[in-house]
Amino acid sequence: MTKPQFVYVIYIRATADEVWSGLLDPEWTRKYWMHDNISDWKPGSPWTHKRTDPAGTVDIAGQVIESDRPRRLVLTWAKPADAGNPVKTSRVSFELAPEEWPGGPWVRLTVAHTELEPDSEMFHSVSYGWPGLMSGLKTMLERRTFEKNP
Secondary structure, three states, X not given: OOOOOEEEEEXXXXXXXXXXXXXXXXXXXXXXXXXXXXXXXXXXXXXXEEEOOOOOOEEEEEEEEEEEOOOEEEEEEEOHHHOOOOOOOXXXXXXXXXXXXXXXXXXXXXXXXXXXXOOOHHHHHHHHHHHHHHHHHHHHHHHHHHHHOO
């Protein structure tokens, strides 16, 4: 039996480096995700998805599987209490494909959240969460790009 997956593609008018930074740099992630993504982003390193509130609660934890800036990032993804449980651990891949279109650089960003536990809270959460988050990333980066190059 295959596990469910969620795949989302969005086009962002920005450079691949800007999109990469938007996904990982706490200065940017706290603006649209209300979390800091913390790691050195090297394969094998741990990473955490930490709230920006005073408690600093870690909502997601995992490991960096692949990191090829600014093209591809693959992470394991689990609630902290489930981080060692392979049944409860899923995988997220970010693929950034630069494209030249009129008006400047664009990036096709593909988010693939795979190995999800069937009918789990995580599956339902990411199914509506990723489109909203990536829309927030797009808006933030395109607003910034437009302000630099009207």
